[in-house]
Amino acid sequence: MNIGITDRNTDIVDRNADIANRDADIVDKSKGVENDVLKVEHLSVSFTQYGRGLRRRTLHAVEDLNLSVRAGEIVAVAGSSGSGKSLLAHAVMGILPYNANMDGTVYYDGEILTKERAKRLRGREIVLVPQSVSYLDPLMKIGPQVTKGKNDAATREKSRRVLAGYGLSEDVEEKYPFQLSGGMIRRVLIATAVMETPKLVIADEPTPGLHPEAAKRVMGHFREIADTGAGVLLITHDLELALSAADRITVLYGGRTVGEAAAADFLCEEKLEHPYMKALCRSMPKNWNWDGYKLCDSGEILEYMRKEYGR
Amino acid sequence: MTQKTGKLKFIGKQAVRMAVLLFLASVFAFALLTVSPVDPLQTNVGQTALGSMSPEQIEKLKAYWGAGVPPVKRYLSWAAAFIRGDMGISLLYRRPVAAVIAEKLANSALLLFSAWLISGALGFLMGILAGKRRGGLADRIVTGVSLVIAGTPAFWIGMVFLMIFAVQLKLFPIGLSVPIGVAADEVTLADRLYHAVLPAAALSVTGISQIALHTREKMIEVMESDYVLFARARGESETAVILRHGLRNILLPAMTLQLSSVSEIIGGSVLIEQVFSYPGLGQAAVTAGLGADVPLLLGITVITAAIVFLGNMTANILYGVVDPRIREGAMRG
Structure with missing residues (x-):
């Protein structure tokens, strides 16, 4: 037998084995995914920008981001501003701006979430709770915004019930967004989410501008939603809030996943693996000690991250 | 401040604004006409016709077109009549300006x-x-x-x-x-x-x-x-x-x-x-x-x-x- 041919045959066998392995992988994954409402794998979001003249450049906003959310669980995604947190939400829902390119795989309920599927599910099973009053139409009254303009008795009854559940009286429906306080707006935004029966709630910075008491109350609302069996993805830059509200925390840096840990692990530096997460843990006011020396290495860690993550 | 006085104040303010605008617009238009090189007699009567007229006739025409009267006086006399509601007679159409x-x-x-x-x-x-x-x-x-x-x-x-x-x-x-x-x-x-x-x-x-x-x-x-x-x-x-x-x-x-x-x-x-x-x-x-x-x-x-x-x-x-x-x-x- 010719040696070359044998080689090629083994090659083919190898490749077949590879394919078989990959198939097994996929099967495995779908098993693992079973419990996950949302699983994001190797997500990248990049923008094509026109620089000076006609030169095009690609800006990577999110790179190789991984995370998962199980049913009944709150997973916090924490990261500094500019770490691609909001883009993650928009990518999952398929509402990225037109000049954005997305790569990677998003599984929802065990199946790949294609753009078409996302379009079908968003606003029904997958809902977004945005961050501020600017997400409400400034010239439309609250009532029709909550009901999406549906005027049948059942929808109106439901919106009445939902708003009342958040302590918002009937006359709020007749108000315009600019007439409500920040806290009321936040509750209206959460109310829009539970107008449906969501399986996945993506909350994009739901608390800034609220005092700690109100923020805690808002977090309580998300816990209630999670307790109904929905997965909640909480996007925030407030690590302390994330610790108090979430079950697990995924830390992002420069659009990439640094690591993931149970919320409880953040109370104990030794349980964390990545130096950035250790540093975050140390930076928490609770973990400060009086001589303050542990704070001093923040410069070092940032330098390290810049080298590792390239930004 | 009550609603009614607020409304009155608004109307009053708009009226003053409008008056100022109309005054300035008319002054500007008048000034442009005054400095324009168009000679009303030459343009509207014509050189040949003027040549065949007697000095008295030309004087009469000059008075009709207001030539020789100081601009300020002309403007003021127009404005005084306008305020009384009289827009004057069009010199070309020979009919009241309002009708034209x-x-x-x-x-x-x-x-x-x-x-x-x-x-x-x-x-x-x-x-x-x-x-x-x-x-x-x-x-x-x-x-x-x-x-x-x-x-x-x-x-x-x-x-x-x-x-x-x-x-x-x-x-x-x-x-x-x-x-x-x-x-x-x-x-x-x-x-x-x-x-x-x-x-x-x-x-x-x-x-x-x-x-x-x-x-x-x-x-x-x-x-x-x-x-x-x-x-x-x-x-x-x-x-x-x-x-x-x-x-x-x-x-x-x-x-x-x-x-x-x-x-x-x-x-x-x-x-x-x-x-x-x-x-x-x-x-x-x-x-x-x-x-x-x-x-x-x-x-x-x-x-x-x-x-x-x-x-x-x-x-x-x-x-x-x-x-x-x-x-x-x-x-x-």
């Missing part, structure tokens, strides 16, 4: 109003189409067309329309507001409309670009806003987004802009009416200006300035009535 303006304005009204309406509606639609998707095919076409129109003088568009639709295709008459050789009482409404189509179309085209570009800008802003993003995230279709959020948020600025663009339509009508020999207010203004017919020109200036002012004022009031942020804010304050 009424007749010409009636002729122009159809032209002005239809052009204003058509350019507004068309520009608005074009703006929505373009702004719906920034950089899309519709956007590039609308922006391109608007910029070309914005850079084209109104009279040139009028001439091109005449060449294509009147001369070559023979679809419309080449000018005037009524058919030639028909008795005035036999002219039908259909005749008038038929003659108004081409100038109205030309005037509409010149008004489109501004409203289209502004609506496009506003539409882009709305489509890239957070609340449209949220509407999409909540599963609202593109059509629902445009109808429910887009229109609601761009209609008000568009209406305001259109109301304040009355001045441009009137300005354009001066040129268009000249091109189409359309006997309207614009043409009368040109005649009065070239013939040094001071009372008529000042009358036309004041009336058109008042129309423009009313358009702007309506826009202001409309904003307060329609926009809840201003309306409710005013109620609270």
Whole structure:
């Protein structure tokens, strides 16, 4: 037998084995995914920008981001501003701006979430709770915004019930967004989410501008939603809030996943693996000690991250 | 402050503003006429006729045209009469200025109003189409067309329309507001409309670009806003987004802009009416200006300035009535 041919045959066998392995992988994954409402794998979001003249450049906003959310669980995604947190939400829902390119795989309920599927599910099973009053139409009254303009008795009854559940009286429906306080707006935004029966709630910075008491109350609302069996993805830059509200925390840096840990692990530096997460843990006011020396290495860690993550 | 005194104060303020505007406009128009090199006698009577006249006759004509009277005195005597409600006698038409303006304005009204309406509606639609998707095919076409129109003088568009639709295709008459050789009482409404189509179309085209570009800008802003993003995230279709959020948020600025663009339509009508020999207010203004017919020109200036002012004022009031942020804010304050 010719040696070359044998080689090629083994090659083919190898490749077949590879394919078989990959198939097994996929099967495995779908098993693992079973419990996950949302699983994001190797997500990248990049923008094509026109620089000076006609030169095009690609800006990577999110790179190789991984995370998962199980049913009944709150997973916090924490990261500094500019770490691609909001883009993650928009990518999952398929509402990225037109000049954005997305790569990677998003599984929802065990199946790949294609753009078409996302379009079908968003606003029904997958809902977004945005961050501020600017997400409400400034010239439309609250009532029709909550009901999406549906005027049948059942929808109106439901919106009445939902708003009342958040302590918002009937006359709020007749108000315009600019007439409500920040806290009321936040509750209206959460109310829009539970107008449906969501399986996945993506909350994009739901608390800034609220005092700690109100923020805690808002977090309580998300816990209630999670307790109904929905997965909640909480996007925030407030690590302390994330610790108090979430079950697990995924830390992002420069659009990439640094690591993931149970919320409880953040109370104990030794349980964390990545130096950035250790540093975050140390930076928490609770973990400060009086001589303050542990704070001093923040410069070092940032330098390290810049080298590792390239930004 | 009670609602009633507030309203009175508003009306008083607007009245003062209007008075100041009309005063300045008339002074400016008068000053331009005074420094213009047009000699009323040379222009309106002619060199040959003047040569054959006796000095007494020429003196009489000079007095008729007001030549030799100091400008300030002439202006003041006009203004004093105007305040009493007397707009004077047109020197060229030899009829009361008020009557001339009424007749010409009636002729122009159809032209002005239809052009204003058509350019507004068309520009608005074009703006929505373009702004719906920034950089899309519709956007590039609308922006391109608007910029070309914005850079084209109104009279040139009028001439091109005449060449294509009147001369070559023979679809419309080449000018005037009524058919030639028909008795005035036999002219039908259909005749008038038929003659108004081409100038109205030309005037509409010149008004489109501004409203289209502004609506496009506003539409882009709305489509890239957070609340449209949220509407999409909540599963609202593109059509629902445009109808429910887009229109609601761009209609008000568009209406305001259109109301304040009355001045441009009137300005354009001066040129268009000249091109189409359309006997309207614009043409009368040109005649009065070239013939040094001071009372008529000042009358036309004041009336058109008042129309423009009313358009702007309506826009202001409309904003307060329609926009809840201003309306409710005013109620609270």
